[in-house]
Each structure stands twice: as C-alpha cells, then as structure tokens.
Amino acid sequence: MDFDLSEEQQLIYQTVREFAEREIRPHAAEWDRAGEFPSGLLHRLAELGLLGMTIEPEYGGSGMSMVAIALAIEALAWGDAGVALSVAAHNSLCAKHIALFGTEEQKRRYLPRLASGEAMGVWCLTEPGAGSDAAAIQSRAVRVGDGWILNGTKAFCTNGSLGGIYVIMAKTAPERGREGISAFVVERGTPGLIIARKEDKLGVRSSDTAMIILEECFVPEGNILGAEGEGYAQAMRILEGGRIGIGALAVGIGRAALEASVAYARERRAFGRTLAEHQAIQHMIADMATELDAAWLLVLEAAWMADQGLPFRTHASMAKLFASEAAARATTKAVQIHGGYGLIKDYPVERFYRDVKLTEIGEGTSEIQRMIIAKSLLKM
Numbered sequence: 079m080d081f082d083l084s085e086e087q088q089l090i091y092q093t094v095r096e097f098a099e100r101e102i103r104p105h106a107a108e109w110d111r112a113g114e115f116p117s118g119l120l121h122r123l124a125e126l127g128l129l130g131m132t133i134e135p136e137y138g139g140s141g142m143s144m145v146a147i148a149l150a151i152e153a154l155a156w157g158d159a160g161v162a163l164s165v166a167a168h169n170s171l172c173a174k175h176i177a178l179f180g181t182e183e184q185k186r187r188y189l190p191r192l193a194s195g196e197a198m199g200v201w202c203l204t205e206p207g208a209g210s211d212a213a214a215i216q217s218r219a220v221r222v223g224d225g226w227i228l229n230g231t232k233a234f235c236t237n238g239s240l241g242g243i244y245v246i247m248a249k250t251a252p253e254r255g256r257e258g259i260s261a262f263v264v265e266r267g268t269p270g271l272i273i274a275r276k277e278d279k280l281g282v283r284s285s286d287t288a289m290i291i292l293e294e295c296f297v298p299e300g301n302i303l304g305a306e307g308e309g310y311a312q313a314m315r316i317l318e319g320g321r322i323g324i325g326a327l328a329v330g331i332g333r334a335a336l337e338a339s340v341a342y343a344r345e346r347r348a349f350g351r352t353l354a355e356h357q358a359i360q361h362m363i364a365d366m367a368t369e370l371d372a373a374w375l376l377v378l379e380a381a382w383m384a385d386q387g388l389p390f391r392t393h394a395s396m397a398k399l400f401a402s403e404a405a406a407r408a409t410t411k412a413v414q415i416h417g418g419y420g421l422i423k424d425y426p427v428e429r430f431y432r433d434v435k436l437t438e439i440g441e442g443t444s445e446i447q448r449m450i451i452a453k454s455l456l457k458m
Contacts (some may be wrong), residue, residue, distance in 0.1 A: 098157025130193030155330025172199025197242025238288025270295030
C-alpha cells in the first residue's frame with residue numbers, strides 16, 4: 079500500500095494552500111459578514127485551473143484527477159468554506175454534468191466558459207418540497223415545437239444569483255416518476271429564468287445561494303442533456319462524485335478548527351498553566367486530530383477508487399458521512415476549547431462551527447448516506 083501523494087498532487091495541494099493562505103484566509107471573516115461571494119477572486123481561481131478541475135484540457139479545463147480535486151477543495155476550505163463550496167458546486171455538479179452527459183456541441187459551447195470563469199455554473203435539483211426525496215420534484219418541462227417550456231421553482235441553488243450556466247432538472251413525463259425526469263442547460267438571460275431570492279444563511283455565507291423560478295422559460299431542443307427521462311439517473315451519478323468533494327471540504331474546515339485550537343491552547347493560561355498542559359484539552363485535541371485523519375483517508379480512498387474506474391458510490395457516502403460528522407465534532411470541541419471567546423466573531427472557530435453544518439446536509443444528508451451504505455451492505 080502506498081499512502082504517498084505524487085509530486086504533481088503535492089504541488090497542487092501546496093499551490094492551493096498557499097493561495098488560500100495569501101488571498102482567501104485574510105478576507106474570510108469580511109466575506110462572511112457581507113454574505114457575498116468575492117467575484118473578484120474568479121480570475122485568480124481560473125488562472126490556477128480551479129474552475130475547470132472536472133473539464134478536460136481540450137475544452138479549456140485542467141482535467142484533474144479526483145484525488146487532486148479533493149486536495150484542492152480541502153485546501154480551499156481551510157481558507158474559507160464558502161469559497162470552497164462555490165468552487166466545488168461549479169465543478170462537481172454543473173460542469174461535471176455537462177462533461178459527462180453533454181453532446182460534443184454542448185461541451186464546446188459551455189465548458190470553455192465555465193473553465194475560464196466567464197460563467198459560474200449552477201446545478202438545480204432541489205425544490206421547496208423536494209430535498210432528500212429528489213424524485214418528488216414538481217418542475218415541469220413541456221415539449222413545444224422545437225424546444226421545451228420550463229415552469230417551476232428551484233431552492234438552495236449554489237451560485238444561483240451569480241450563475242451564467244444552469245443545469246436544471248424537470249419532469250418531462252410525470253407519470254413515469256423518477257424515469258420521467260430530464261436535465262436541461264439554461265443560460266443566464268433566458269426569458270423566464272428568474273433569480274427570485276438570495277438566501278441569508280447560517281454558514282458558508284460567502285457562497286452565494288439563491289432560489290430560482292422558471293416561468294414559461296423556453297429552451298431549444300438542443301439544450302436537453304442526454305436522452306429524455308435520464309435526468310434522475312444522471313443526477314444520482316453526479317452526486318456520487320460531489321460527495322467526495324463535500325467530504326474534502328469538511329476535512330478542510332475541521333483542520334482549520336484543529337489548528338486554531340492548538341494555537342489557542344498553547345498561549346491561553348488557566349489555573350497557572352497553559353490550556354495545552356491540561357489533560358482534558360489534550361484529549362479533545364487528540365480526538366479531533368485522530369478523527370480528521372481517519373476522515374481524510376476515507377475521502378482519499380473514495381477519490382482513488384473513482385480515478386481507477388471502480389464502483390465508489392458506497393465509499394463516497396462513507397467518506398462524506400464520516401468526514402462531515404467528524405468535522406462537526408471538531409468544530410464543537412474547538413469552540414469549547416476557546417470558551418467564551420469561541421462564541422465571538424473575532425475568533426474564526428465561531429465561523430467554522432457555523433460553516434460545517436452544511437456538510438451534514440448538502441448533497442445528501444447524513445441520514446441519506448446511512449441509507450445508501452446500509453442498502454449496499456444488505457444488497458437491497
């Protein structure tokens with residue numbers, strides 16, 4: 079067994095970590111307060127190839143392996159979880175959907191714009207009444223002449239109000255259930271595509287999240303991704319890879335919380351000693367480090383399996399489940415170690431505590447991950 083990263087993988091991680099330390103971390107608290115994605119960062123993200131990680135070089139992307147993508151997302155999340163989330167959704171959801179299921183013409187039309195940062199990618203599956211039960215979406219696409227008319231509402235769309243290219247799931251044959259869902263590409267500015275509301279969130283506040291309304295939104299026949307009725311199966315496959323990214327994101331937040339806790343424990347004094355000299359604090363830090371390292375190995379295993387072309391659905395769910403909950407425990411301990419200061423926005427652990435909750439919910443809740451894992455083991 080070889081646990082070493084290749085020279086290329088090490089370089090990617092080091093480059094993104096240094097970028098995050100220099101250009102992201104110093105501004106994270108400000109972006110959190112503003113609740114806005116730093117759009118001025120887009121050109122730098124594109125220059126580093128971070129907006130085209132799931133796009134092959136022939137379409138302008140960097141074509142990274144899944145292991146490299148996990149490394150990059152973890153490093154970005156260490157800097158700011160909101161930025162990491164927006165980059166992850168842009169790559170693993172929108173761009174990956176087009177890259178996997180788009181026609182050659184669709185790939186050449188949309189992927190270079192996504193890779194260059196000219197357009198942010200948005201992936202629209204969830205609805206106000208359909209979250210974990212994705213097959214329950216109510217958005218409709220009705221065929222008219224040489225295209226489709228879309229109507230419906232999409233909720234919690236990452237990059238929603240900033241997006242330039244939207245992948246939207248809608249029912250083309252409601253009577254067929256999940257086999258009646260199709261996927262469409264809709265460009266910003268299309269009449270009937272309405273950005274209804276930007277959400278004011280608990281955490282990952284620098285990541286833009288919006289509600290999208292479709293009102294008699296016409297898209298031509300050439301904008302359907304794959305065949306009619308394949309949208310649900312496509313979405314489930316996309317989510318498998320996306321969960322590896324969320325696992326990596328969780329580890330990045332957890333490691334940031336661990337580092338902050340170690341630094342604070344070494345300088346803060348109580349009862350005549352530093353916190354680091356108290357066994358209770360040592361045990362908390364030991365638990366944080368152990369669980370985060372275990373989570374990272376699960377993430378890397380799932381990413382490696384994806385790169386090898388092996389079935390990785392169950393392992394991706396395991397990685398996301400354990401990493402998100404381990405990171406949540408780590409941020410809780412980080413706040414506890416900081417005591418009253420952990421509740422104050424002057425200290426970053428307060429933000430980490432809020433940011434990490436998204437990882438237990440987005441791209442499939444912990445409950446859904448447990449269902450996937452159990453059904454795989456029970457062969458249901």
